[in-house]
Amino acid sequence: MNHTSHTRAVRFLSGLFYFFSIFIFINAFNFQHNPPGAWRQQFMPEIQGLDIADVVFLDSLTGYAVAKLNYILKTTNGGENWSIIYEDTTTVQFIFARIQFISENEGFAGGFFGLNYGMMKTTDAGQNWSLVNTPTFAEDIFVLSSDTIWLSAPKVSPAEYSAQRMVEHPGKDCGVK
Template sequence: MDSSVVTSHASRAKSVKGSLVAALLPLALTGCEAPLNLEGVDKELAKSVRRTDQFQAVAANDSTVLAVGSDGIVLSSPLDTLSWNRQRIPSQPSLVDVETCPDQSFVALGMDGQVWFADSRGSNWRASATGTQESALSLACGPDNSVWVTASFSTIISSRNKGDSWNEVSLEEDAQLTDVTFIDENTLIIAGEFGLVVKSTDGGTTWSAPEFMPNDFYPQGIYFTSADEGWAAGLSGQILHTSDGGVSWQRQETPTESPLYSFHALGERLFVTGDHGNVLELNGKGWKQIDSPKIPVYLRDAQALSEKQLLVAGGWGSLFTVDVK
């Protein structure tokens, strides 16, 4: 199968509509004389963003922004004027992360361990199998365009040649590694289950002995402004802060007990998104709610569109902008 080809909207719509008609036909044969009204189905299939979409991640380069999610859905738009184009990768992988590389290309991660590469417009997708037996969880693209994947059993997978080959190592800890971030070309930090934190200062060649956040903290996302200062977001609305590179952590106050997932910077301002429609902003040593749509769904990721606007993505077709004053 040529993975660079995405199914057209027309063929997908025909398939879904055909399935709906097949499901409704028995009702028509049991005495219902009213004609089938598929107007609502047609309207939903004509939308670029549908209420059944489960978005997991967004990313942008200098000209294009992408949103990815379950069933191989990829939405792309010009960065300056949002106008979504809908694609579907034929094998319908569950895409859990997407990142932009310095060369302006995009890379996405499938839950099955496949990594998908695309051009700067978010087109011409091709798959590369990492070969791991572990569950893939997060993705990063390094300053040298290397690709890094974290997974279960403290597994770190990397490629320095756009997926032509992969290197897999384990820290030999029975922990899920939930996020990875680059601070500079040599410094990476990875965090995971049981509060595990490891650091590399040589571009991922070697890793420090694990440090641990207090109380078996389960980080969902991390963000570092330097090798010393960083934050970790987790379950029950908890956010931890470190000023010594993860040796010690202090809890910061938040206005929610819902899980928090990922951090996003707008200039010098820092935001975090989470479950139950939460979008919070750092305010001193604590966090405050900002004005955003109050929707009871998870908001998994966000992307800065400008210094005054965030694009937020999440469950049940949630893909909207938030203006920040």
């Protein structure tokens, strides 16, 4: 049988296509179950199964999170490991909703503290936190600067829970002395 260069090229390309198809097929199953860069769940038994209410990252490594009750967490390795940097140990628990940082050192965690309203403030990258009283529950916060913070909160009245109100705190140092 006389093979021309054309038929040899066609057979070579057919074989190459066949092996390439098998390679793609095998790898497709591998990526389906182990996709690169995929989501993965992390468990933090130290926070007793509480939901994480908010997460913020300052850069690719340093991030902060608040659990719905009592805990502020920090990571310095892109979220591989988290440590508790604030735990409310009082009998009246702090319910956190949001966390925001305006610099690598200064940040705020909003929520409410028992029957009082407030948020927590740090000026040393989360090593120490102090309570800042606010006129309303801080369901959502936007920190424009150290002196100006916007709060969003549900209107707490028996007649209308769905209406929203916003409060601006234009005070020096947000009330922290």
